[in-house]
Amino acid sequence: MIGSIYAVGAAGTGKSTFSASLKEWMISQGFDAAVANLDPGAEYLPYDADFDIREFISLSEVMSEYSLGPNGAQIVAADLLLENYQTMxxxxxxxxxxxxxxxxxxxxxxxxxxxxxxxxxxxxxGSRASIAFISDAVLASTPSGFVSQKLLYGSVISRFFKPSMNIMNKSDLITDAEMSAIKEWEEDSDKLLEAYMEEKQKIDKGYFSAIIRAFSEINATGKVIPVSSKDLLGLEEVYSNLSLSFSGGEDTDTSMKDD
Ligand SMILES: Nc1nc2c(ncn2[C@@H]2O[C@H](COP(=O)(O)OP(=O)(O)OP(=O)(O)O)[C@@H](O)[C@H]2O)c(=O)[nH]1
Ligand SMILES: [Mg+2]
Structure with missing residues (x-):
């Protein structure tokens, strides 16, 4: 594999749509790209999977074999994949x-x-892995939503310790003013704290200013990349981040089909 991109994020943020769109965009640019579905519980996928874990793990079979409801079966199915990935x-x-x-x-x-x-x-x-953390622009457009998604991003990157991208998907659903506010909060932690204090009147300022200060320190890797998987926007920046992490910045990709 030239590189593996793991789309990780909360439910409904657009991981599957992002996977489909990134593949489509990469192919349109002349790269070879494939999508692997690792979600045994997926009922519908917005792409034709090049690899599909559902061929190996059936949620309904897990439910009847282990006498579980849908949530318990999801956990067992996830563990079956994680225990048997080398073969699967x-x-x-x-x-x-x-x-x-x-x-x-x-x-x-x-x-x-x-x-x-x-x-x-x-x-x-191994070293060819990159984590694409997918968050939702609509959620990130309030100061508290922005803070909670940054915290979730922080907890994901501390699990994997791999090059990672903080992708703000569904950016087509927010206004230019909301996008500018998000960019301002990223640049200026005082502005974020101010907006946060305005939104939440009774909070412990010391605690939140410490969290927000910590954001400025991880900003080098934590800046959001606005993407619309629906409109295929922002994917070029995703790709340049990927090539940066896989090749130290130079586009040394040899899989270009065209020119
Ligand atoms: N407007 C807009 N809608 C999007 C975008 N990306 C995804 N969606 C919509 O968001 C919904 C959820 O998208 P999915 O790709 O299924 O999200 P997911 O994270 O894979 O969902 P789960 O696997 O169920 O957690 C769908 O209705 C998508 O069409 C986007 O960039 N813009
Ligand atoms: Mg999905």
Whole structure:
């Protein structure tokens, strides 16, 4: 694999749509790209999967075999994948010269916060792995939503310790003014604290200003990349971040089909 991109994020933030769009964009640019679905519970996918974990794990079979309801079955299914990935992911070996985008399970805790997930990423993709944390622009457009998504991003990157991107998906759903406010909060932690204090009247200022100060320190890697997976916008910046993490900045990709 030239590189593995793991799309990780809370339910409904657009991981599957992002995976589909990034593949489409990469192919349009002449790169070889494939999408692997790692969500055994997915009922509908907005792409034709090049690899689909549902061929190995059936949620309904897990439910009847283990006498579980849908939530318990999701956990067992996630663990089945994490315990058996070496055999199950073998078909992906044929994508040696591809970028492979991994669409992870709907609920973030089923992948990012299970014990074995960092091990899967590490041993399967090693230094060719990048985490694409997918957040929702609508949520990020209020100061408290912005703060909570940054915290979630922080907890995901501290699980994987891989190059990562903080992707603000669905940016087509927010106004230019909301986008400018988000950019301002990123640049200026005082402005973020001010906006936060305005939104939440009775809070412990000391505690939140400490959290917000910590953001400025991780900003080097934590700046959001606005993306619209619906309109295929922002994907060029995603790609340049990827090539930066995979090749130290130079676009040394040899898989270009055109020119
Ligand atoms: N407007 C807009 N809608 C989007 C965008 N990306 C995804 N959506 C919509 O958001 C909804 C959820 O998208 P999915 O791609 O299924 O999200 P997901 O994170 O894979 O969802 P789960 O796997 O169920 O957690 C769908 O209705 C998508 O069409 C986007 O960039 N803009
Ligand atoms: Mg999905």
């Amino acid at each position: 992911l073998k078909p992906l070996e044929e994508f040696d010269d591809y970028y492979v985008i991994f669409d992870t399970p709907g609920q973030i805790e089923l992948f990012a916060f299970r014990q074995a997930a960092p091990q899967l990423v590490d041993s399967f993709s």
